[in-house]
Amino acid sequence: xxxxxxxxxxxxxxxxxxxxxxxxxxxxxxxxxxxxxxxxxxxxxxxxxxxxxxxxxxxxxxxxxxxxxxxxxxxxxxxxxxxxxxxxxxxxxxxxxxxxxxxxxxxxxxxxxxxxxxxxxxxxxxxxxxxxxx
Numbered sequence: 001x002x003x004x005x006x007x008x009x010x011x012x013x014x015x016x017x018x019x020x021x022x023x024x025x026x027x028x029x030x031x032x033x034x035x036x037x038x039x040x041x042x043x044x045x046x047x048x049x050x051x052x053x054x055x056x057x058x059x060x061x062x063x064x065x066x067x068x069x070x071x072x073x074x075x076x077x078x079x080x081x082x083x084x085x086x087x088x089x090x091x092x093x094x095x096x097x098x099x100x101x102x103x104x105x106x107x108x109x110x111x112x113x114x115x116x117x118x119x120x121x122x123x124x125x126x127x128x129x130x131x132x133x134x
Contacts (some may be wrong), residue, residue: 001065001070001071001072001133001134002132002133002134003065003066005131005132006058006061006062006065006128006132007058007091008063008126008133009058009128009130009132010055010057010058010059010061010062010128011058012127012131013054013058013123013124013127014050014051014054014055014058014071014114014124015058016123017050017051017053017100017119017123017124018046018047018050018051018054018118019061019110020119020120020123021046021047021112021116021119021120022043022046022048022074023097024115024116024119025043025046025112025116028112028115032086032108033047033113034039034109034112035104035105035106035109036103036104037102037103037104038102038103038106038109039102039110040102040109040113041112044100045114047087047089050116053086053098053117053120053121053124054058054120054123054124057079057106057121057125057128058124058128060075060078060127061064061075061079061132064078064108065132072129072132075128075129076125076129079121079124079125079128080121080125082121083117083118083121083125086117086121087118089112089115090111090113090117091109093105093107093110094107094110094111095107097109098109
């Protein structure tokens with residue numbers, strides 16, 4: 001593993017994830033009617049929260065690479081667990097949208113948010129794993 005490649009790989013993971021989620025939003029909006037006024041499905045929050053989540057993934061990988069001789073496999077395990085944990089609140093809100101701190105959510109809307117989590121998570125794990133190899 002080439003630790004010097006982590007910052008570039010993390011930046012690309014962020015960029016690819018944000019772009020992919022915004023493209024997915026556009027495509028999904030062609031077949032699904034998003035609830036009006038439900039802010040988490042608007043482009044700004046999608047981009048910001050995708051950026052934050054994927055950047056944190058890159059930071060975790062960088063920190064692990066500083067203290068571990070071979071952080072790739074442990075990072076992948078942690079990242080997959082984090083991805084699963086990140087969708088649990090949306091799964092719960094699919095079952096009871098009234099529990100959400102933001103108004104206007106529907107079970108379908110929270111399902112779409114899960115799609116965005118999976119897209120960003122898979123891209124981030126893949127890019128960080130592949131682009132940091134020697």
